[in-house]
Amino acid sequence: MSTQQPPMPQAHAAAPEWQAAPGGPYPGYTSPIPVVRAHLGHAVASEWTKIKSVRSTMWTLGVFVALVIGIGLLTGALIQANSDSETLSGENPLSFGVFGLLLGSVCVITLGVMTTASEYGTGMIRTTMTACPSRVRVLTAKAVVFFGLAFVVTLVASAFVAMVQASMLSGTGARTPSGGDWFKATVGVSLYLALLGLFSLLIGSVIRHSAGAITIMIGVVLAPLVLALFMVTESLNKLREWLFEYSIPNQMGVFYSNSLGDSGPSGWDSLWIMLGLTAAAYAAACVLLNSRDV
Template identity: 70%
Template sequence: MSSSQPQMPQAAPSWEAAPGAGSTYPGYTSPIPVVRTHLGHAIASEWTKIRSVRSTMWTLGVFVLLVVGIGTLTGVVVANSDPTLEGESPLGLGFFGVLLGSMCIITLGVLTTASEYGTGMVRTTMVACPSRGRVLAAKAVVFFLVAFVMTLVSVSLVAFMHMAMLEGDGVKSPSGGEWLKGTVGVALYVALLGLLSLAMGSVIRHSAGAITLMVGAVLAPLVIALFMFSESLRAVRDALFEYSIPSQLSVFYAASLSESGPSGWDPLWIMLGVTAVAYAAAFALLEKRDV
């Protein structure tokens, strides 16, 4: 008999009955401010990521060790050898350390993107920031600044150290243009090489595969050119030798490995163009493929 009695309506909770607008529940206002997201938020997020993972500290630490350590060793050997660099600029002595250290920048660039696909963290990233292009742009900005600053500080330290070590050996004092190319130019080139690696990590989505591809791109053309003995392959050999990354990097030290090919700031524009093409492909694939 009691089941046939009509049910009396329940009173609404006080927070729902309160006056208000602009929310899912009438009268409720979230204490968390709602703001329109922008690239700065994505950059802050990527900066938190890159500085909080151990791979960043390890790779950058090894990079500094290689650049400064090999640079110091090269300076000591040259300072105690005969003949010395009399009449020549000592900036070129930093080439060997930078070439080996660039492998660390390549590795870090690939890991910045590809490691998230390996761990599945990329899904969380894309949920937090649905604009995929913004995520990739933020990664590029943060990584470029980190790679540029670390390279600039390292190569500048090595350059000043070589000048101090070889000052009494009659070495030529570098001009302002040589200083600019041997420090800022080298830092820009290495940072762009790292950006190219970052883009390839986004395209391939596999850390080991992308690192192998980039290391091959750095070393393979030069190695292949060294074994092209046939005269019929001379044009191909010269092109591989002149446009290999080690040869282009040596241009910034005014000690090009080839007699022709890129000169001045040409290697920087070449690397900028290649990196731009890689990023265009990375952006296009990022929008089309599932995460």
């Protein structure tokens, strides 16, 4: 008769190292995934991934570059072929690049609005805010990414047009641009246009509707000039001059030493005006973002 031996006691398996966390928020458990406190850099990386993966970004910036370079070179060629040394005597050859930037500004405005307003239209903003509950951080990350992208693209396109136009018009009597002329016609106008796009982004965050925000921004660019054209009475002379001088197209022309009036913005005034408007829009967007539902 065989006797059954009692089972030998089994030693408990040692707990994995990642489960030994007596001092953590969940006693006895520590995630194997490193936990890192989220910061603005993470939000910027997320927004950069989003803006570069959307087709509309490439199409909008592609059209912008085509307009700036195409119209800039065409304008330079026409002026070279139809002007003489007396007509262009003393003129800044870089100033003709403003025409392409004026039309290209519509693309920058559209992209700025779409960067924020499109997420409200698709509902993607809920996912964004869930991943990053700090709404101001999300808006700041969008602003940083968009401003940097718009500035770099505008700088490359405007600098290329400026170099080609200076070469084309060098023998037509136009003056040689100074270092200040080059800086304002490239870096200065690029900063201004990037701020204009950033202002559009913030308006899109306030309005939360793509078509409405784009319409408002196009009105901001064109309405002062259109209204001024119909102010033909003498009593409206001062208002008409003010609208001409402080319109967006004229403020861009200031970077090329071209202005529609004598008492309007000059030097770097246009940049400070747009910077002030953008700061006010950013403050309003932050307040509304925190006070409204997503």
